[in-house]
């Protein structure tokens with residue numbers, strides 16, 4: 001196969017303009033699922049699909065060091081975090097995260113979130129209009145702080161949430177949105193660095209079971225404590241993505257509105273838990289969030305007659321794989337029932353990355369995401385009533401990360417008693 005190569009010096013501007021469709025557009029034009037383009041001044045190969053995901057998560061062929069550009073490290077990820085590690089160093093750090101994901105721990109975060117939902121609904125009852133997206137980010141931020149053990153004062157919740165939100169929102173942005181993300185990261189790192197230091201000096205006493213404690217006292221492979229900055233980056237690697245679940249829950253709310261038959265199905269039948277799970281899976285597949293993920297070629301190899309040269313940046317198209325018609329029937333139709341007889345494997349459904357959790361770079365928080373989305377559905381469908389007034393509910397695939405134009409306004413919120 002001849003690798004289709006996009007001509008021209010650089011296409012970073014097109015990436016910003018086309019967003020989630022940048023890779024799919026080029027693949028459609030050349031009728032293939034491997035293409036070459038140029039981004040941020042370098043050659044980039046983009047791949048899509050199950051086989052592509054299997055290839056991408058082969059750690060002998062790909063590495064993460066040097067894959068994330070500086071602008072992403074300065075806003076979304078931070079420097080020194082688990083995302084950029086390889087081999088033993090990655091395995092060791094990833095174990096720190098995966099050890100936090102026990103059944104008890106998942107139960108705990110779910111309980112915290114449910115309590116916060118109760119409090120939030122009470123508050124929303126007294127408000128004329130609720131901007132749901134920001135409210136959900138706040139709800140998730142306080143949940144994240146309580147679960148991790150990070151102390152936060154009510155008066156600071158708005159600023160802390162805005163900062164975590166700005167880091168997420170900076171992805172795929174240039175100009176002011178990107179700079180807001182950078183400033184937010186600086187402020188958030190300063191906040192968490194201070195907290196880690198205070199824990200180390202015993203000025204803040206926290207339970208040894210909390211993620212904050214475990215990260216603060218984690219030792220790297222040489223037996224040294226993480227430097228405070230890296231520890232702060234890893235604590236933020238929990239706070240930021242848990243806050244990001246608010247975006248998926250906003251899309252769940254939109255789905256409940258856009259697809260009333262699907263809503264009816266989760267509220268009826270004997271197996272409501274399974275129905276909720278299928279709905280959540282379909283929200284994670286159908287709506288746009290993470291567009292792609294990147295790695296560098298570790299050593300020269302050939303795949304499907306295409307030569308991947310050492311150090312080339314490769315992007316795995318997440319959005320495209322979740323809408324790949326060879327994997328999903330009618331991929332642009334919202335259909336939770338597709339998960340009823342779904343034959344899943346670690347490479348064909350990758351909203352939060354693919355492959356293995358412990359050894360690879362698959363998202364450490366996928367179970368938390370699913371659990372918190374499921375319990376949110378319970379509140380949205382059974383524990384509260386609300387209306388969605390006339391507004392612009394469209395979301396643009398050109399904006400990464402996507403979000404409905406009006407951030408989803410709801411009104412006439414009422415609590416439902418059992």
Ligand code: HEM
Nearest residue numbers: 082083241242244245289290293352353360361363364365
């Ligand atoms: C809100 C929804 C979420 C989305 C869309 C998402 C998406 C992703 C993606 C695409 C990756 C990269 C996979 C790769 O490069 O191969 C990732 C990695 C990661 N995620 Fe998530 N994530 C979410 C929630 C969470 C949560 C709730 C947590 C923690 C509680 C979390 C923690 C992490 C960590 C630590 C990594 C790095 C894993 C590694 O490099 O080994 N994420 N996530």
